[in-house]
Each structure stands twice: as structure tokens, then as C-alpha cells.
Amino acid sequence: MGDIEKHGSHHGQNSDSLSRTSTKQEDIEETEHPVQEPISRTKSIASRLENTVLSRLTTRSIVNPGPPPDGGWKAWLQVFCAWLAIMNTWGFVNSFGAFQTYYSEILPQSPSTISWIGSIQACLMFLLGIFSGRALDAGLFLPTIMVGIAFQIVGIFTMSVSKNYWQLFLTQGVLTGIGGGIFFTPCMGLVSTYFAKKRGMALGIVTSGNSFGGIIYPLVVRQLLPKIGFGWTVRVLGFMNLIALGIIIAFMRPRLPPRKAGPIVELAALKDVPYILFVAGICFCISAIYFVFYYIGSFARDTIGISYIGSLNLVIVLNGVGIPARIIPGIIADRYLGVLNTHIPLICASVVLLYSWTAISSLGGFYTFTVIYGMIAGGWQSLFPTAIASLSDDLSRAGTRLGMAFSSIALAALVGGPIGGQLIAKGDGYWPGIVWCATTTLVGCVFVIAARIVKYGTTWKVKC
Incomplete structure (x- = not known):
């Protein structure tokens, strides 16, 4: 009887022990699940955030909307934004004559050497446009123009503190040439996706920004250079770019999903x-x-x-x-x-x-x-x-x-x-x-x- 009681007592003790062990295991399991749930929840939030960012920065979530609208406020807004892009890229290039004359007066280099600044700027604009235009086809419009705009803005503001020929060559020539070459072609290409019958007129309006920029830039230089000097005159041009290019980022939107681009070279x-x-x-x-x-x-x-x-x-x-x-x-x-x-x-x-x-x-x-x-x-x-x-x-x-x-x-x-x-x-x-x-x-x-x-x-x- 005592042995049975002792055994029962041992069994009771073992049961209590097992019960406590089981309780501990359940506690452990309960403590494991709350750790896993936040992790999975965090991954889910990160995944949704990634998809949101990519859908905003790329066109992969866009469904083909059909034929171009050939008008409407959104289409003409794209024309205006592309016009701003051309005004501040090719308009800047076409204004180089104003800078060429000024640099010939203050720099020791010959006119031929000075003209390399404008020449490399124009060259990079043509050359990089070939590749950046393909980014529009790949659905990377916004990231591409943001990179180009960053180069353009940095180029202009560093140009304002340049003191010699090589600094001007690198800032005005190379940096703004790279920036303009990266973002002007996608802007032009985007406009063509909004128009069919009126495409020629729309692109004609866009390219007129070239000449308009060729008026604005020399006018600003003419009015401000004698009053506030070269540095602040160029900074004013930089602030003009900040406003105009900010409008482009805010309002230019692709309407087509990514599509396969053709080859770079056709033999x-x-x-x-x-x-x-x-x-x-x-x-x-x-x-x-x-x-x-x-x-x-x-x-x-x-x-x-x-x-x-x-x-x-x-x-x-x-x-x-x-x-x-x-x-x-x-x-x-x-x-x-x-x-x-x-x-x-x-x-x-x-x-x-x-x-x-x-x-x-x-x-x-x-x-x-x-x-x-x-x-x-x-x-x-x-x-x-x-x-x-x-x-x-x-x-x-x-x-x-x-x-x-x-x-x-x-x-x-x-x-x-x-x-x-x-x-x-x-x-x-x-x-x-x-x-x-x-x-x-x-x-x-x-x-x-x-x-x-x-x-x-x-x-x-x-x-x-």
C-alpha cells in the first residue's frame, strides 16, 4: 500500500513534472509564434512597399490602354513638360554662343579650344539619347529622367563656381551634356505615345522649346551678368532648371507598359x-x-x-x-x-x-x-x-x-x-x-x- 502510495506519489510527481514540461513546451511554442508573425508581417509589408515603389517608378503594372488619345488635358500636359525638357537641354546648347563670347574675353584659351565645351555638350546629348530612349521602352522612364536631371542640376551649380577652362569643360560640357542626353530623349518619346494623327504638331511644339531656350538663356545672361556676376547668373539658371525639371518629374507619366526594344544597330x-x-x-x-x-x-x-x-x-x-x-x-x-x-x-x-x-x-x-x-x-x-x-x-x-x-x-x-x-x-x-x-x-x-x-x-x- 505504501509502495503503491510511493509509486503513486512518484507517478504524481512525474505527472506534475510532465505537466510542467508540457506547459513549458507550449509556452516555448507560444513564444516562438509571436516572433515568427512579426517577421512574416514585416516581409509582407516590405514586399508590398517594394511593389508600390516599383509600380510608381516603372510601368510594369500598366495595362495597355489602347490607341493614343490624340488630345485631352493629360496629353497636352505631357507636351508642355517635354517642351520644358527641350528648352532646358537643347536650348542651353544653342545658347553656347553667349558663353563662347564671354569665355573668349576672360579665359586665356583660344576660341577653338573654348568651343570644345559646347561641342562635347552637344555630342553627349546626341550620343546618350540613343541609349536613354530605350529605357522608356523598358518601363524605366522615371528613374532614367531622375538620373539625367540630377546630372544636369549638379553640372549647372558646379559650373557657377568654376574658375578655369577645365572646370567649365567638365561641368558645363560633360555633366550637363550627360544629364541632357539621358533625359531629353525619353521625354520626346513619351509624347509620341500620346498622339497619332496630331503627332507631328505635338512634336513640332515640343521642339520649339529648343529655340525658346535659346532666347531665355542669353536674355538672363545679358540682364544679370553685368549686375550680379557670372556665378550668381549661372545659379539663377540652375534655379530655373530646378523649377522646370521638378514640374517634369511631377507630371510626366508613361501610358504604355514595357515593350521589347529593337536592336541598337541594324546591319x-x-x-x-x-x-x-x-x-x-x-x-x-x-x-x-x-x-x-x-x-x-x-x-x-x-x-x-x-x-x-x-x-x-x-x-x-x-x-x-x-x-x-x-x-x-x-x-x-x-x-x-x-x-x-x-x-x-x-x-x-x-x-x-x-x-x-x-x-x-x-x-x-x-x-x-x-x-x-x-x-x-x-x-x-x-x-x-x-x-x-x-x-x-x-x-x-x-x-x-x-x-x-x-x-x-x-x-x-x-x-x-x-x-x-x-x-x-x-x-x-x-x-x-x-x-x-x-x-x-x-x-x-x-x-x-x-x-x-x-x-x-x-x-x-x-x-x-
Whole structure:
């Protein structure tokens, strides 16, 4: 009995022990689950946050909305934002003549050396646009333009504290060139996804930002440089960029989901004779046109004898008359003549005007030249991308071919200003550089005419 009681007592003790052990295990399990639940909850929150961020920064969550709206407040808002992008990228490039003249007065370097600042800026704009445009296709519009805008802003504000040539080359030339090259092409491409029938008009409005920026930047420099100095004048330009580019980030939105981009290089295009001839011709013309934009102010100052502030007015006029000139020829080409038939006479007229430049010695005559040349040059500049597309039998390849053309044009933009500047430095005044500019444009014109003849024949009755 006692043994049984002892056994029972031991059994009771064992039961109590097992009960306590079981309770401890349950406690342990209960304490394990509360640890796992926050972890899983944290992972869930992180996953949702990641998906939210990626859906905002990329277009992977967008469902194809169908045909372009061809209008509406959202579509025209994209046009306005892209116009701001072009104004603050290519408008800045086209304003380099204002800086070229000023730098020639304060820096010991030759005009040819100074022009490398604007040339590398233009080169990078053309070159990087080939690759950044593909980011739009990949659904990475916002991250891409944010990177480009960051480069642009840093470039301008560091330019404001630059003290010598190499600092200006790295800030104004390289940094802003990289920034503009990264974000202007996706902005242009995004606008084209909102329009079909009105695409030409929409893109014409966007590209007019080029000329408008070419007015605003020299105007700001003209008004502020004598009053607050170079550093604060450039900072004002930087604050203008901050506002404009902030609007772009806030309101530009892609409407299409990611899509497969084409190849960077199309080997068949290298065997397409009209395409090769046309691109070669445009390379010659682009190389020459930057000579005019870079040296028009310094020519007026050195040859005609006007002040630096007065020379800025010529840069403003050259860009200002390009606003209507970038829209009207496109309308004429669409409705009446065709893009090539409109493009070629404008280049021919440029050749005649550039040769006449050698005979100009009065301020009135030079203003007349500036107005007429600005209109003609703005016209053929706005048409050449459309002309390249028109030479392609397969429009699905037009984007690739335009990208290939831009890579060649980038090199032409790089060397045009320095070559002209070197001729000015080694020659007797500006006339050797002017003759080179006119002759280079003439060669380009011959190539463009040859491309038209090979593609469509010698009759001009064909709308092409």
C-alpha cells in the first residue's frame, strides 16, 4: 500500500513534472509564434512597399490602354513638360554662343579650344539619347529622367563656381551634356505615345522649346551678368532648371507598359544607299551649323565692333526666329511637298546665305543675315529626323535607324566648332572659318540631294 502510495506519489510527481514540461513546451511554442508573425508581417509589408515603389517608378503594372488619345488635358500636359525638357537641354546648347563670347574675353584659351565645351555638350546629348530612349521602352522612364536631371542640376551649380577652362569643360560640357542626353530623349518619346494623327504638331511644339531656350538663356545672361556676376547668373539658371525639371518629374507619366526594344544597330541599314547618303549629308550640315551658333556673337564683336551685350542680341534673334521655323516647314511638308522636297531647298538656301556672310560688314546687314539664316536653319533641323524615317521602307525600324544616325551626328557636332575655331585662329579673320562652314554645308547638300535621287528618281513631282 505504501509502495503503491510511493509509486503513486512518484507517478504524481512525474505527472506534475510532465505537466510542467508540457506547459513549458507550449509556452516555448507560444513564444516562438509571436516572433515568427512579426517577421512574416514585416516581409509582407516590405514586399508590398517594394511593389508600390516599383509600380510608381516603372510601368510594369500598366495595362495597355489602347490607341493614343490624340488630345485631352493629360496629353497636352505631357507636351508642355517635354517642351520644358527641350528648352532646358537643347536650348542651353544653342545658347553656347553667349558663353563662347564671354569665355573668349576672360579665359586665356583660344576660341577653338573654348568651343570644345559646347561641342562635347552637344555630342553627349546626341550620343546618350540613343541609349536613354530605350529605357522608356523598358518601363524605366522615371528613374532614367531622375538620373539625367540630377546630372544636369549638379553640372549647372558646379559650373557657377568654376574658375578655369577645365572646370567649365567638365561641368558645363560633360555633366550637363550627360544629364541632357539621358533625359531629353525619353521625354520626346513619351509624347509620341500620346498622339497619332496630331503627332507631328505635338512634336513640332515640343521642339520649339529648343529655340525658346535659346532666347531665355542669353536674355538672363545679358540682364544679370553685368549686375550680379557670372556665378550668381549661372545659379539663377540652375534655379530655373530646378523649377522646370521638378514640374517634369511631377507630371510626366508613361501610358504604355514595357515593350521589347529593337536592336541598337541594324546591319541592313549599312547597305541602304539612300540612308547612308542622307546621314552623311546631315553630318556635314550639323558640323557646320554649330560654327554659326558658337561664333555669331564673337564675329559681331570682333568684326563689326559691337559690345558683348549687343552680341547677345544676335544669339537671341538667331534662336527666336527658329520658333515658327520649326513648325511651319513641317506643315508644308505634310500637306503639300513631302519632307525631302521641303528639306532640300532649305539646305540649298543655307549654302547661299553662308557664302554671302563673307561680304557682310555692317550691323544691319548682319542682323538681316541672322534672321533669315535662323529661320532656314531651324526649318531643316526640325525636318531631318522625319526625313530619315521617310527613307525607311519598314517604319518599325525607323527608331533604330534614327539612333544610328544620331551616333554619327554626335561626332559631327563634336568637331564642327573646334575646326571652325582653328581656322579662325590660323587665318586672316573669320572668313576662312565662314568659307569652311559654307563649303561643308554645300557638301552636305549634295549628299542629301543624291539620297533623294537614288530613292525616288530625278522627278520633283513625287511627294516625298
